[in-house]
Amino acid sequence: MWMILAALLVAEATPPAPTPTPAAITLLAPSGTAAPSRPGSLAELARRIKLRLPAGAEGRTITNESVKALAAGVELTTAKAAPPVDAEAAEQADAELEQKQAYWQERYWQAQAELEDAEGEVRRLEAEAARLENEFYRTDDPALRDGVVKPAWDQALADLQAARQRLEEARTAPDRVRDEALRDGALPGWFRGGPPRRGASGGAAQE
Secondary structure, eight states: OHHHHHHHHHHHHSOOOOOOOOOOOOSEEETTSOOOOOOSSHHHHHHHOOOOOOSSSGGGSOOHHHHHHHHTTEEETTOOOOOOOOHHHHHHHHHHHHHHHHHHHHHHHHHHHHHHHHHHHHHHHHHHHHHHHHHHHHOOOHHHIIIIIHHHHHHHHHHHHHHHHHHHHHHHHHHHHHHHHHHTTOOGGGGSSOOOOBOTTSSBOOO
């Protein structure tokens, strides 16, 4: 009986064996050492992080002194340098963008100019048709009225009908050009405002 009690007291007094720490990779290393492979994810990186502490029994505990020793001459080996900028390629891309802008702006402003011209032509023919109508009913000479005024009036009405058809097409032209340009990579700001004004000498006036 006494032997059993003594064995139990010895077992309770014996401390449990420490659990071994799993192996891990080194994230921070002195400059000049080979860089470890880039981890696949942040979770994987967190599982594999280990700091290289100073050697010795006292260095296993992180203190101000051990942190200073650890930070001396280390670098983050998972960083990746940005690729160098190709200045010539960047200049070429800027030039191509400027050419594209000039092309689509010219087409858009031309469509707007054609719309304005079509509107002006319709107004002119409407006034001409009204004038000839009044002249037809005021003319007493049948030969002049039927032989000169009436044919001119009929032609003005035919021209007015054709001009109105052109105006309907011209009204949608600027939006169609802009939509086509946006699909080609144009910027919306290219089509704000209008074309540069021309001075008396033919050069573009300053805005």
